[in-house]
Amino acid sequence: MATHPEWIVCQFDLRTQNRERIEMFDALNHHGFAMDLVDKTPTPFYYYDLDVLHSTLEEINRHISGYPFMVHYALKANGNPLILKEIANHGLGADLVSGGEIKAAIQAGFKPQEMNFSGVGKTDWEIRLGLSHDIGCFNVESIPELEVINELAGEMGTTANIAFRVNPDIDAHTHKYITTGTADDKFGINIEMLEPAVNHALQLPNIHLRGLHFHIGSQITQMQPYVMLCQTVNKLLDQFEQRGIRFEIINVGGGLGINYTDPDRHLLPDFETYFNTFKQHLKLRDNQLLHFELGRAIVGECGSLITRVTYVKENRNKKFVIVDAGMTDLIRPALYQAHHEIQNITSRENSREMYDVVGPVCESSDVFAHDCSLPLTRRGDIIAIRSAGAYGESMSSGYNMRSLPQSVFHHCK
Ligand code: LLP
Secondary structure, eight states: OOOOEEEEEEEEETTTTEEEEEEEEEOTTOBSBOHHHHHHSOSSEEEEEHHHHHHHHHHHHHHHTTSSEEEEEEGGGOOOHHHHHHHHHTTOEEEEOSHHHHHHHHHHTOOGGGEEEOOTTOOHHHHHHHHHTTOSEEEEOOHHHHHHHHHHHHHTTOOEEEEEEEEOOOOOOSOGGGBOOSTTSSSSEEGGGHHHHHHHHHHOTTEEEEEEEOOOBSSBOOSHHHHHHHHHHHHHHHHHHHTTOOOSEEEOOOOBOOOSSOGGGOSSOOHHHHHHHHHHHOOOOTTOEEEEEESHHHHGGGEEEEEEEEEEEEOSSOEEEEESOOTTTOOHHHHHOOOOOEEESSOOOSOEEEEEEEOSSSSTTOEEEEEEEEEOOOTTOEEEEOSOTTTTGGGOOOGGGOOOOEEEEEEEO
16 A cells, blocks of 8 residues: 655644644645645744654664663653653653653653653652652652652652663763763762762662663764673672672663764664664673663654745855744754754755854844855755754753744655
């Protein structure tokens, strides 16, 4: 049977979870990108290819099948309800960092027992919310937090499942804002403080210590930091085992990077090498479960930010393509100097020009790319900013009173 591509346009308000309108577009005749869709949908919008997401999830499940591995999706990468549903339907767990994310995960159908809740500053209501759903694990980042969780669990007549988040002091060689596992980062408990913390947790009446949790950073493309993490974990497991302590769960966090420079040739991350690294280097004990918390690697490549050229402007030294998307819709280039591929998907010109591609926001950092080679570009052309599925929509803001772009989903039935 022939596949039937469809486009769904949704307007969600991520904060209130209100879905305002849904339209289906028959795009049987679409030519690469359905232009009728662009005509009907105000730009900018997020475009999500659910087929890419589906293939990514299938690939993950293929690599973990037969191993005591469980992948938790890090909702912070993208909390769009349709994306969450697709991921929950593939049997992944959820990695959460706020009460809002707990609610969104419940609504999308993730199982509470397969939810991990991380974060250095969990507030009382967020802890109570997690306890009321009896979530799988609180990843505890400090002793004061441990004590509050114990107290609140006691008040509620329940027991809290926890793991300690350990800061393994490993440099993941990534951008300084997204490295998290070195000794001076705010995250986790320093490794030398772990043993007293474990002893303390074992004394507390309302705490069930299940495991150890690690996360060394994000957009990691070399396996070496993960090998070092495995070695650190192996050493810790040996040390604790000598004292008769065995953990049910080892959680190695997330961080697997994607290819921002050539997304079309690398739509799926190299999950084989990633999971093999842990299969080879981590010495899991019998009945131990290995948890992963991937965000970007799951949703990064399925999304693009689609935007229209408002003006092409020439200054003394530069040509600017001014688009209607801004740093409010994708902040990564402005915040991390991140590279995203930029494609003019409507130009039929053969000649190319160098442009700075910029947004309309009143900040000089509102730049998507400097000196970007594009086919000759004109007002009205449609630009795709690629690999925007992770940390695009979820980091959007209303600065300059701009509204949240719509989301458009493509999938084949
Ligand atoms: N687990 C923990 C404890 C985390 O802090 C993070 C991400 C993840 C898992 C998921 O990491 P991933 O697999 O997505 O790399 N806004 C930045 C990325 C911040 C990542 C924060 N923590 C960016 O746009 O690059």
